[in-house]
Structures are given as C-alpha cells and as structure tokens.
C-alpha cells in the first residue's frame with residue numbers, strides 16, 4: 001500500500017478526460033458532464049451519511065487514483081490463460097482489462113437470432129442507435145453511480161429481442177491489472193418480452209494489486225422476461241470495489257441476483273430492483289466469505305410498486321480474522337402493492353472474536369394485505385452438529401469445514417449455471433481447512 | 443470389549459450418572475432400559491465422546507484403552523458408533539458426502555484405501571435397499587426435512603456403512619411405526635456378529651421383541667438397579683418402572 005496520500009489529490013479530477021468513448025457524441029458528453037457535476041457537488045460519501053454508516057470509503061480516495069487509464073493496458077499473461085480456459089467452457093465470453101474490452105481475449109461466439117452482445121464503447125462511438133437510457137441518471141443510486149456515468153470506459157451491452165432464449169450464459173470477465181488504477185465498467189442488459197438469459201460478472205484481480213473498481217450494471221426486464229445474474233467478486237486483497245446492480249422489472253418478469261464476495265479489501269454492492277408490474281418475482285442471494293481486514297457491504301433494495309409480486313432475499317456471511325460484514329436490506333412496499341409477498345434472511349457465522357457484522361433489515365410497508373417477513377442471525381458453529389460429525393470419525397478441522405461448506409452451499413446451490421456453481425464451490429473450499437479433501441469427495 | 447467401572451458423571455454441576463458398572467463383551471447384545479431422565483442418553487453420549495460432561499469418579503475401558511481420554515473422532519475410528527436419539531440436521535451437506543467423508547476417515551485410520559466413487563455408491567445402494575430407504579435421500583442434506591422414521595433409519599444406515607465394533611443405539615425405536623420398527627430391527631439383527639457388541643438403549647420393551655438381547659439392564663436415577671435376561675424386559679413392561687424403583691437396590695447389580 002505504498003501509493004502516497006497526495007497521489008489522488010494530484011490526480012483529482014477537474015474534468016472528464018477526452019479519451020473516453022462517445023466524447024464526440026453530444027448526448028453522451030452531456031450525460032457525462034451532468035453526472036460529473038453531481039459527483040463534484042457531493043464528493044465521496046462519508047460515514048455521516050446513513051447509507052454509508054458502516055463503510056468508510058474515504059480511504060479509497062486516499063489510496064487510489066480516481067482517473068481511469070487512457071489506453072487499455074496489455075493484458076497480463078495470467079489473464080490470457082484464464083480467459084482461454086473460461087472460453088472452453090463458456091461460448092459467450094467477453095473479457096475486459098481495466099475496464100476496456102479486449103477483443104483478443106474475448107470469444108463472443110455465435111449468438112442466436114434476436115440476441116446481440118456488444119461493447120459499450122463501440123456503441124457509444126459508433127453510428128449504431130443507442131438510447132440515452134444507457135447512461136441514465138436514474139440508475140445512479142449512489143454517488144459512485146454518477147462517477148461511473150461520468151467516467152465509464154466500456155462494458156457489455158446485451159440485448160435480447162422478445163422471445164429470445166439464450167441457452168448458455170453470457171460470461172463477463174473483468175480483469176484488474178496493475179497498481180493504483182481506477183476501473184469503470186458499465187453494463188447494460190435489456191431482456192425483451194418473454195426472453196430469457198443468464199449473465200455472469202466475474203471480477204478478477206491479481207492477489208496484491210490495489211486498484212479501484214466502480215462498476216454499474218443496469219438491467220431492464222420486459223413483461224415475462226427472465227434474467228439470472230450472478231456476480232463473483234474475486235479481486236485481490238488490496239483492492240477497492242464499488243458496484244451497482246440495478247434492475248427494472250415489468251409484469252410477470254423474473255430476476256435473480258447472486259452476489260458472491262470472496263476477494264477484495266473493501267467492497268460495497270448496491271443491488272436493487274423495482275417491481276413495476278404485477279406478479280414479478282425477484283430473488284437476491286448473497287454470500288460473503290471474509291478474512292483478515294476485509295470489509296464487504298451489501299445494500300439491497302427492493303421496491304414493490306405493483307400488486308402480487310414476490311421477493312426473496314437469502315444472504316449469508318462467514319467472517320474470520322478482523323473482517324467486517326454489512327448487510328442492509330431495504331424492502332419498500334408502496335401503496336397499491338397489495339398481496340406483496342416478501343421474505344428476507346441474513347445469517348452470519350463469526351469464526352473469530354474480532355470479526356464483526358452489522359445487519360439491518362429495513363421494511364417499509366405502505367400497503368395492506370401483504371406478507372413481509374425477515375430474520376437475521378449472528379452466531380457460531382453449532383456444537384451439536386460438530387459432535388455429530390466427529391462421532392462419525394471426522395476430525396474436528398474437517399468437521400468445521402464441512403459445516404461451513406454446508407452453510408455456504410445452501411446459497412451456492414442457487415446458482416443456475418452448473419459450471420459457475422462448481423467454480424464458486426471450489427473457491428469456497430479453497431478457503432477452508434481440509435477443503436481439498438472435501439473437494440475430492442464431491 | 444467395554445468395561446465401565448463405578449462411573450460418576452454430570453453436567454453443569456448436576457450429577458446424572460451415579461456409579462455405573464457395565465461389562466459388555468464382543469458378540470453380546472445388551473439392552474439398557476429406564477424411565478425418562480434416568481441418564482440413558484447421558485451415558486450413551488458420554489461413551490461417544492461428547493464434550494462438556496464432568497466425570498467425577500470411575501473409569502471406562504474400551505479394547506484395552508482408556509476411553510475417556512480419547513476425542514470423539516478417535517473413538518469412532520476405534521469402532522464406537524452412537525445412533526443418536528435426536529439425529530442432527532446438517533444443512534448444505536449431502537447425505538452422500540457426509541457418509542463418504544465419515545467412511546474414508548475411518549478407513550484411513552484402519553490403513554485401508556479410500557473407496558472409489560463407484561464402489562461407494564454400490565455399497566450405499568445395497569445397504570439402503572436392506573433398510574428400504576429411498577435413494578433420493580442421498581443427494582439431500584443430512585437429516586434436513588427427513589421424517590422422524592427416515593432420520594432413525596438414516597442412523598442405522600450410517601451404522602451399516604461404518605461397521606462399528608461397538609454400536610450404541612439410543613432410542614432408535616422411538617417414533618417408528620411397527621413396519622419401520624421391523625425393518626430397523628432386521629437391519630440391526632443383520633449386524634449381530636461374534637466380533638461386534640450392540641447396546642440398545644430403549645424406553646420400551648417393544649424393540650426387544652424383535653432384537654432379543656443377551657442381557658437387560660435397568661437404569662434408574664443414574665444407577666443400574668437391576669440386570670437380567672431378556673425376560674426382565676417383559677416383566678418390566680407388565681409391572682412398570684415403579685416396580686424396580688420400589689425394590690431399593692442396595693448397590694450395584696450383578
């Protein structure tokens with residue numbers, strides 16, 4: 001961590017860099033400029049703001065530059081290997097290095113009729129029609145959202161026409177490379193009426209690289225559409241990561257969001273959905289596995305704006321060392337959203353005395369005839385379960401790991417894509433004592 | 443095989459076992475009966491190595507070893523198995539993974555190689571068939587959402603797979619209907635072996651109609667107040683536990 005204090009102030013942004021995509025397109029420049037004004041007026045949030053009470057992001061500004069790279073860096077050789085391996089398994093792979101699309105590493109493959117998967121930068125610069133929705137301020141749930149609008153370098157744009165079904169997931173790999181860089185991916189997913197897709201966002205960084213990622217994904221689901229979105233955060237243990245995943249759902253649509261936070265120094269995920277039409281289904285799942293001085297904050301928000309929608313949230317954390325987990329689950333049942341069925345649960349296991357969790361359900365109900373439940377627990381592994389396993393000849397370490405694996409697996413099992421499920425399962429086991437043994441037996 | 447001498451033990455400052463003497467030899471089936479709260483589960487769990495009990499006097503020897511100094515997993519690897527009165531649910535861990543992990547731990551201790559996946563599956567299938575268990579219980583999380591009867595059968599399945607030398611079954615009969623009871627009894631009888639000892643802990647005599655024990659002990663207020671042959675169980679059933687308790691046993695039973 002030897003980036004000096006003044007480095008960020010030196011690089012403090014006075015204006016939006018000219019090299020960003022779409023700088024010649026008036027509406028893009030305008031959108032960026034007004035977002036930038038919002039950011040400048042506000043600055044980075046402080047802990048005095050209710051939404052940032054438990055997460056101190058001022059250190060981001062002290063340790064990392066906020067200016068994005070002007071040119072895409074050469075991908076590190078590990079990234080090339082990793083991308084190649086992923087491409088063998090996933091036919092629609094887009095790779096971004098420090099927020100820039102890498103044509104060489106990507107393998108988009110053949111998309112079915114009605115499906116388009118493209119680079120945002122190309123669309124912004126090109127002649128193709130891209131609606132101003134793609135840099136829409138309504139998706140700026142935090143000031144980091146505004147910063148992202150102002151500085152987004154590139155990202156994936158997935159467009160599915162009505163009725164299009166994507167069998168294989170779209171795999172978006174975001175590689176962070178080098179020290180002290182700021183990375184601004186911006187993704188746009190539009191799922192047409194009755195269309196279906198799975199999108200994976202995998203953030204991968206070198207083990208001790210410190211960089212700052214501010215990413216934003218906006219999602220639009222038309223009537224009856226379905227999207228399964230799985231995010232895996234596996235950046236290095238010195239990185240800062242801030243993400244927004246924001247969905248809008250029309251009637252009868254289904255949205256599943258999974259957030260796996262396994263690596264980073266400090267991470268904040270804001271995950272939201274607005275249920276605009278009746279009978280939507282929305283499920284948010286999350287798992288954070290923290291150690292050392294890691295800090296991971298999930299702020300979720302589900303707005304029930306129409307009748308008869310269902311929302312489910314299952315978040316779990318395993319915390320060791322001096323790590324800190326934050327879960328804030330806001331569910332707002334607006335007037336008219338009668339027959340809302342909302343359930344939320346957040347369960348945490350603390351493996352050390354120094355680990356800490358702040359968990360807060362926030363249910364605001366303005367409609368009658370609704371069913372809203374929530375539960376939060378913070379505890380240790382159960383002695384009865386440990387004894388049961390040991391009484392079968394399983395040593396104490398393995399018994400611990402097996403119980404932790406089971407606790408995590410209830411969330412991992414919700415991942416729809418089998419390849420991704422196995423990848424996450426293995427990453428979790430890699431972190432557990434004797435995990436290798438369990439892996440062999442699976 | 444198992445030799446308990448003058449065992450006194452308690453938990454949280456409460457005396458529960460107050461001078462247990464018990465001798466179990468290979469090949470024997472013992473039944474320990476007694477009213478609720480007499481200390482049956484405490485004895486069973488203590489033998490299996492549960493932490494938290496204070497042993498204030500006495501000793502337990504198992505196959506020439508001082509059992510009380512061994513951690514639970516070592517006892518299991520040395521051949522002790524407890525079928526729990528209340529089997530524990532392990533969310534997120536499949537029954538198959540659990541059994542495989544357990545069997546491999548025990549085989550490793552015995553210097554045997556790990557079973558490969560196919561052999562293991564075949565072994566499980568065979569044992570499950572005998573216990574008339576649905577194979578769909580294998581991918582499901584251990585005991586989670588299992589019916590009372592399925593949980594008990596799952597305990598017997600584990601016993602059948604792990605092939606212990608000393609099996610202690612704590613009220614494996616309770617909550618079973620008569621058909622399930624017969625299936626479980628067949629499973630247990632199938633494991634009777636000159637090299638193996640079985641201790642059946644039960645509240646009712648019903649189980650002993652199907653698994654006829656060599657010796658029956660009556661536990662009352664932390665002591666074995668009476669021991670006898672299989673017909674002692676029938677006598678108890680007729681006269682009730684009040685009968686032995688009234689008899690004020692002077693000291694240890696034979």
Ligand SMILES: Nc1ncnc2c1ncn2[C@@H]1O[C@H](COP(=O)(O)OP(=O)(O)O)[C@@H](O)[C@H]1O
Nearest residue numbers: 453454456458477478479480481482483484485
């Ligand atoms: N953890 C404990 N703390 C305090 N008392 C206990 C504990 N476990 C068991 N006991 C008490 O010990 C006695 C014997 O219990 P138990 O061995 O479960 O009896 P049984 O299995 O014969 O019904 C009961 O009075 C019970 O309440």
Ligand SMILES: [Mg+2]
Nearest residue numbers: 482483527613
């Ligand atoms: Mg009992």
